[in-house]
Amino acid sequence: MDEQWRADLAGWGIPEEIAATAPADPWGHSPARFAERTDRALADPEGPTLARVAEALPPGGSVLDVGAGTGAASLPLATSMGELIAVDPSAAMLAELTSRADELGVPTRIITGRWPDVAAETPAADVAVSAHVVYNVPDLSDFLAELSAHARRRVVLELTERHPMSWLTPLWQHFHGITRPTRPTVHDVIAAAEALGHEVRHERRLAPLTRFAHLEELAESACRRLCLGQDRAEEVIAAVIELDLWPLPRDQWFTLWWESM
Template sequence: MDERWRADLALWAIPDEIAARARTNPWGHSPARFAERTDLALADLGGPTLERIAEALPQGGGVLDVGAGTGAASLPLAARLGELIAVDTSAGMLAELEARAAALGVPLRVVMGRWPDVAAETPAADVAVASHVVYNVPDLAAFLTELSGHARARVVLELTERHPMSWLNPLWAHFHGLVRPERPTVHDVIAVAEALGHKVCHEDRLAPLPRFTRLEDLAESACRRLCLDPDRAEEVVAAVVALDMWPLPRDRWFTLWWESS
């Protein structure tokens, strides 16, 4: 099952001849944009992922947030947190998280690196969470095994039903004649976790916010993801309208969880 996951995920690689045209990293993420999402999460302390974490988190307990970004999946629980252990590969993301943790009075331990490569130097916590991370993980079984091994009570995942770049599939076909994959999906994640012996529970909902509120923002993002020059943004807008893609339907988010003991 894990080999199928790895093979399906590999199909999302951008062909070399297209990637060579990119002016910026087509897979990159903006710390500022992630920070905005964290601030929105701090203003609205709801949703099944936070609820499933809170259920297993004793007052003053610890959370291990793998692929923490700027802290959207963990900082909203500041009132309960005795320690937040944040793992991420991006110094920019972690700097945004550190500033917010300090403002909220959350004791923070930062581990810079990729999971599970840094698992040996990362302490355990009551709850381990990985939010919108797994579609970047080729070796999912090893990732989940170390996550479970570092959780005293519960593991919680949040992810989109399909690959988060699936919204671009019609535009890949339009601009590059490239048919993008349909897999893997959340159901493949569940299958891998269950094959490891975990009793996986899940809940889903519509994403709390649209991916884009302005067509111009969609076009800017699409140019970067599709390895197109930014000055082709108007072409992207025209294609989006012609393909009846706007407004984008909201993603469906899944919360998965299992007990680690």
């Protein structure tokens, strides 16, 4: 199963000859954009992921947020937490999280690095959460096993039904003649967790917001992801309209959870 997951994920790689022409990092993420999402979550905390974490969290309990980013999956529970343990490879993301945690008065332990590479130096918590991370993880079983080993009560995952770059599939074909894979999916993640002996429950919902507010925002992101210069944004917009891709449908989000063994 691990081999299939790894192979499916590798299918989303960018060919070297295309990546070499990229004017910007096609895999990069903006801390500012992540921080906006966290601020929206703080202003209106809702959804099954927060609910599944909250119901397993004892008063003053601890949360381990793996791939925490700027804290959207954990900081909205500030009034219930006694400690937040935040793990992420990006110091810039963690700086945004730390500033918000300080404002909220949440004691926070920061661990900079990739999971499960830093698992040995990470303490256990009552609940472990990881939101929108697993499609970046080639060794899924190790990732999930260490997450479970660090959760005293429950593990909660949030992810899209399909690879989060799936919206670009028609544009990869249009601009580069590349057919993108259809896997992995959330069902592969469920199967991997069940293979580790967990009884996985899940809930699905529409993403709370559309991916892009306007076509220009989509074009800016698509140019970067497709390794195109921003001077081709109008060309991307024309292709999006020609291919009838706008407005993008909202993603299906899944919350998975299981109890610690």
